[in-house]
Amino acid sequence: MLEEILITARSNPHIDPVLEVWNWQISVYLFLGGLTAGIMFFSALMQVLNKDEEAPFAANGLALLGPIALSLGMTTLFLDLSHKLFVWRFYTTFQPTSPMSYGAWILVLFYPVSVLQILSTLRKGYPVAVPYIGRVPLLPELLDWLEVRRRAIAWMALPIAVGLGIYTGILLSAFSARPFWNTGLLGPLFLVSGLSTGAALTALIARNHGERSLFTRIDIGLIVAEMLIVALLLVNLSTGARPQLEAAAKLLGGSYSAMFWGAFVAVGLLVPLLLESFELRGLMRRVAVIAPVLVLVGGYMLRVIAVDLGQETTWINYESEFNPQLLERLR
Amino acid sequence: MARYAMVIDTKLCIGCADCVVACKTENKVPEGLNRDWVVEATQGTYPKLETEFRSERCNHCSNATCVTMCPTGASHHWNGTNIVLVDPNKCTGCKACISACPYDARLIMHPEGYIDKCTFCHHRVEKGMDPACVSACPTKCMHFGLLDDPNSEVSQLLRTRKHKVLAPETGNDPNVYYLI
Numbered sequence: 001m002l003e004e005i006l007i008t009a010r011s012n013p014h015i016d017p018v019l020e021v022w023n024w025q026i027s028v029y030l031f032l033g034g035l036t037a038g039i040m041f042f043s044a045l046m047q048v049l050n051k052d053e054e055a056p057f058a059a060n061g062l063a064l065l066g067p068i069a070l071s072l073g074m075t076t077l078f079l080d081l082s083h084k085l086f087v088w089r090f091y092t093t094f095q096p097t098s099p100m101s102y103g104a105w106i107l108v109l110f111y112p113v114s115v116l117q118i119l120s121t122l123r124k125g126y127p128v129a130v131p132y133i134g135r136v137p138l139l140p141e142l143l144d145w146l147e148v149r150r151r152a153i154a155w156m157a158l159p160i161a162v163g164l165g166i167y168t169g170i171l172l173s174a175f176s177a178r179p180f181w182n183t184g185l186l187g188p189l190f191l192v193s194g195l196s197t198g199a200a201l202t203a204l205i206a207r208n209h210g211e212r213s214l215f216t217r218i219d220i221g222l223i224v225a226e227m228l229i230v231a232l233l234l235v236n237l238s239t240g241a242r243p244q245l246e247a248a249a250k251l252l253g254g255s256y257s258a259m260f261w262g263a264f265v266a267v268g269l270l271v272p273l274l275l276e277s278f279e280l281r282g283l284m285r286r287v288a289v290i291a292p293v294l295v296l297v298g299g300y301m302l303r304v305i306a307v308d309l310g311q312e313t314t315w316i317n318y319e320s321e322f323n324p325q326l327l328e329r330l331r
Numbered sequence: 332m333a334r335y336a337m338v339i340d341t342k343l344c345i346g347c348a349d350c351v352v353a354c355k356t357e358n359k360v361p362e363g364l365n366r367d368w369v370v371e372a373t374q375g376t377y378p379k380l381e382t383e384f385r386s387e388r389c390n391h392c393s394n395a396t397c398v399t400m401c402p403t404g405a406s407h408h409w410n411g412t413n414i415v416l417v418d419p420n421k422c423t424g425c426k427a428c429i430s431a432c433p434y435d436a437r438l439i440m441h442p443e444g445y446i447d448k449c450t451f452c453h454h455r456v457e458k459g460m461d462p463a464c465v466s467a468c469p470t471k472c473m474h475f476g477l478l479d480d481p482n483s484e485v486s487q488l489l490r491t492r493k494h495k496v497l498a499p500e501t502g503n504d505p506n507v508y509y510l511i
Binding site for chain 1: 346348351363364365368369370371372373374384396399400401402403404405419420421422423424425426427429430431432433434435437438439441443444445446497498500501502
């Protein structure tokens, strides 16, 4: 047997005994970033397809929620920075090898396109605002101009939505030092999960029955896709090398099993999938609010598990404090 | 890339931790933080046990994933060498480099909040001196020099002695070698 112990102190905060430099701030950001991607994707998609009749909320009102969710997420992201005064350094450079640098610039691209998207649908989506719009000089003319170009704006929004949804997964997957993250499946998984939470939020808020069932159907498809990617991820981990096997073990019977199978797979995927299928058959309509809420909870749990478990997986395993149980292994 | 390497003789190291103290003194590392540390690795089954002492720190990897993952260019290779440094004026404290380091060799500077790490004492190397840990070692088990120079002490030791690096499977090309 082999035991490796630190005989001098190394208790660097957040690194020892287990890496936990990223906490809830990052999980919340990853969740809200994915949700924002879903919001922008479906609002733009419905605009491109001219689905004002079938999906009046998604086509016109939904886009406004995007910058609200993303700004909340960016706030928690800012809270995570430990050298906050230098946050502007993200924007004095572009680092082609760093997915986080791409992400920083995607966030900057998001806002202007989102504002155009909102303005081009403001009068349709929020009729209460119409009397106020008239009072602002030139605003009605601007809105006229943008409303005509609604589809062109939506076409710009689609790639930004996909970029925002997928980059967070690619970001984590690019860490070769953390075996749990180091799989190409994380990008698609985060994208599909983000779209799923976006569809769920739309189904939750939409008042129109036809629109609700449209987004319930979309969400069912996305949940099934997400389950497939999760299954592939488990196959990928449990057929990997030692560090991946150790990560898989944490999900299959180890310390993250209850959270993964209970809070994510059961509560966040299976139960909403069943409830949404019932709903489409006209069953349990009264509790239709539960399924989308669970999808949102599941989306957040996925980010919590990814962030926390990913940091625990490593190539180096030594004990940073005296552990008498290790001595037993040498006897 | 000029490659500086540290070569540490595990047969001579007694785990006294003078390297750790020397680093703290030289670099004024705040209390509770460590840029280097000593590992005692015991292998085998009693009574056939083997113990190895290893003074560990940043491996100043030639393929440093902390540098590739840094979104601002704060983590960089110093002057075209393999010595990895952090520029506090560019560091946002996003901690991507900490997650990117397979050796967990980085730390969050307290109280300022930028990311800090072993610098191979580049301020001493510039003047032709050894890093503080190397010059403080009482058993002279630590060596420092250029790998590119075939006549350097480190090159000669690696030519003549059995050696290893930590977790080479990460692909980071670490430059701290252990003679075994």
